[in-house]
Amino acid sequence: MSVRDEREPLAPRTTSLYDYALFRHGIEPDGRVPSGGYPLPGGFPAVSRRDRLDPPAAEAAVTAALVPLLADPVIGRAAEAVHARLAPLPVPPKNVHRIVRRIIPEDRYAGRARRLARRLTRTGTHPSAVLAGLALLIRLGEPEDVPTVRALGMLREFSLAAVAVLDRIDRPAAAEAELRLRAEPPRPDPLLDAVTGGDRDAVRAALIRSTTAKPIGPPRRVAEAARLDKLLDAYPEDPDLTVAACRLLLAMTHTNQYRPEVLDYARARPVYEAVVGGAHRLAPSPDSYALLISLAQDLRSGAGAVLQWPPGRRAELIDTLGRLLAAPLWAAVPGRAAAAAHTGPGPGTDPSGHRACWMLRTGRRPFTPPAAPxxxxxxxxxxxxxxxxxxxxxxxxxxxxxxxxxxxxxxxxxxxxxxxxxxxxxxxxxxxxxxxxxxxxxxxxxxxxxxxxxxxxxxxxxxxxxxxxxxxxxxxxxxxxxxxxxxxxxxxDRSWSWPARDTARLIAGGLRERPGLLAAWGCGAGGAFTAWDDPGTVELHFTYAPGTEPGVPGKGEPWLQFAWRIPDDGTPPQAQARAALERLAAQDPRTWARLCGGSKEYAEALGHAWPPEGL
Known part of the structure; x- marks a missing residue:
């Protein structure tokens, strides 16, 4: 049976929400879907808090309404019954979707459940029924469902449910839907426009621009929507695209976004292969050197190392990068960057020198042979x-x-x-x-x-x-x-470290050995480390909370947190740490450190002025 054959309306003079989505898209003069998608006509039906079923009752009601119908061989009759049962339930449609996601049809009825889900998504007129169909398709969907789900994903209230379905059967379509949902109004990002239009040259150009601009969305979704692996195959000699792909890969490996996204990127290995294979086409520069050495670090001991590599292949990729960066033109890059750091500021220079020093320190560290089992x-x-x-x-x-x-x-x-x-x-x-x-x-x-x-x-x-x-x-x-x-x-081994990091370490060690330095002022150490925004600056955090134990507030007692920034003055770390500890011993640090935590009420209670602009 064709898709059109299954789309007869459930009742006379009704319009399915699927047809509504196609209609809204069809009347767009430029064919673009707006950022966030189209609003559902009338939005979700309101369910008053007074009438709303509590979670256990809602789960029981939705399960009882749907599960018996999954085995009904007459799909049209089952779909009508789903509408009749779910529409009047005092359960918000989003909750219906969450409940149905947990329902697993019996294997013998999987085919009937799939056909019912398709009927609900293509002809459904009530949001709860459509969302029930989408929830079933998360487990039962097949490639032929992609057009219907993509169309429903153009409706704002169905976008996340559509993404969940497409994630199983068409990752690029899922990525496109999620990026559209995240795009800032009034217009989608140029990359999203290019992806939607199917223009490979435009996708390439937009992707190259997007890696240096504000990201449109999670890097994995950008790579999936752009079909990055196929793009690299289409432009194998394009160094700009290789750089853009490398930036995306590294962005996916960051651990500051919880789970590294590269672990969920199904096409990660082909992209690593293409980037390493095209690295020799890059011009030796500080930016390119930093990208490639970061990629080697990732393959050596980061998230990229736990992908399912064929035996020995990861070591071969690391070796390829190591041989390239050992070539004379590449090996000279860190030294040139360090020299340029002392001539800046200016175009292409690194005034602080931190990146150049990082490249020099890192050197050949990522290219040590992999450990034996x-x-x-x-x-x-x-x-x-x-x-x-x-x-x-x-x-x-x-x-x-x-x-x-x-x-x-x-x-x-x-x-x-x-x-x-x-x-x-x-x-x-x-x-x-x-x-x-x-x-x-x-x-x-x-x-x-x-x-x-x-x-x-x-x-x-x-x-x-x-x-x-x-x-x-x-x-x-x-x-x-x-x-x-x-x-x-x-x-x-401190070869990885730099002066400010050593200073912070020595200060922290000094405070552990001499806890009375801060305790004398009613304070307790919170940590000494290099500042997030400037690796050349030490930041010491401490807490002031008068009580039985300095720096440790009692339950409900006032407390304040302070931060003292100590820029690297070029003297040896030992001298800087000694000077900092001596100052802490001689002067109350609350008189010069910046107030950075607590509350205005706590500050007033402890005799401190709260910053006029807040924290």
Whole structure:
């Protein structure tokens, strides 16, 4: 039966919401769907809070209304009954959709349920019925459903439900629908216009421009909508497109967006292959060097390393990048960038020198040979400071990075947390160690823990806690002598660091050794680190809360947080840290540090002036 055959109306003189979506699109003079989509005529039916069923009752009512009809062989009759039962229920349509998503039709009735879902989406006149059909198609949809679902996705209230269906059967269509939903009014982004119009040349041009402008949406969705892998195949010798693709890949690997998006990008491996294969066409420059060394870091120990690579292929890609960056013209780039940093500011210079120094420090670190199986490695990775100021302690077990494999809500903890404190050492007593924390904090989305214990001549990692998305991993065992040597090496290796980071580390260590420095002023240390907006500046946070324990407020007691920024003055880190600690000993830091937390009421209660512009 054809699509048109199944679209007879459910009742005379009614218009399906699918036909309404096609009509609205058909009358657009330029054929564009507006940002966010078209509004549903009349919106969702109102359901008063007084009449609305509570969640358990709503689930029972929707399930009872729908499940018996999934086995009805007469699809038209079943669709009519779904409308008759769902429309009067005091359940918001969005809730109907959530409930139906959890319903799994019996295998023997899957074909009937699929046909019912198609009838509801193509001829449905009530939002609850259409959303029920879309919910069923999330599990049962097939490629032939794409046109119908895309059309319904043009209606604002159905957009997210349509994206969920398309994600299973047509990722580019899903990405296009989501980007349209996110696009800022009044007009969609040029990239979205090009994708919608199917103009490959325009998509290429817009994609190249979009990677240097404000992003239209999540990088994975941009890559999917643009069909990035096919685009790279169509323009294999275009260095600008290779750069744009590399930027998108790296944006997908960031851990500051919870789960790295590259892990959900089905075409990630072909894009990595194309980018590495086209890297030799790039002109040797600081930007290109930073991109390629960041890509190597990712393939070596980041999210890209846990993709399902054929044996040895990831090492081959890293080796290709390593040989390219070792060539004379490329190898000279960091030195030229460092020299330019001292001649700026000016076009193409790096006035602060941080990026040039990062390139020099990183050097050949990503190109060390992959570890042999059953080995334990610690790799401290510093991100490109021109993109993000992040330092991660990446643990590799058998050459495979641990955190992106087990935890999807944030990146590995810092070396100051794991290495400077000796947390990774295997002592006589078992010790639980936090390896990673959710980007939003542990209290919100959790953290990854392991228990480290010594067992004879072996070190054992087990007792995993906070693992996401898979079964508990088995215990990991490592020769104790090799383990101790690797931990000691990592603790003593500061080649990845820079002066301001060393200053922050020394200040933090000094405050641990001399807690009375801040306690004398009723304060407690909150941390010393390099500032997010300037890796050359140390930022010391401390809390003022008078009480039985300095810096620790009692329940309901007032507290204030302060931040002291210490720019790098060019003197040795030891001298800068010593000067900072001496100042803390001699002067009340609340008199010069910036108030950055608490409330106006707390400030007044503690005798401080709240900033006129707020925080």
């Amino acid at each position: 059953a080995t334990f490695e610690i790799e401290v990775v510093v991100s490109d400071p021109a993109v993000r100021n992040v330092v991660e302690t990446r643990i590799l077990l058998g050459g495979r990075p641990l955190v992106p494999d087990l935890f999807a809500s944030g990146g590995p903890n810092s070396p100051e947390f794991l290495l400077d404190t000796g947390r990774l050492r295997a002592g006589p007593e078992p010790r639980e160690v936090q390896l990673a924390e959710a980007y939003c904090t542990e209290g919100c989305c959790g953290a990854l823990y392991v228990t480290i214990r010594r067992e004879g001549d072996m070190v054992v990692w087990d007792g995993w806690r906070g693992v996401e998305g898979k079964q508990q991993p088995p215990a990991y065992r490592c020769d104790a002598a090799a383990y101790d040597a690797e931990v000691e090496r990592a603790e003593n």
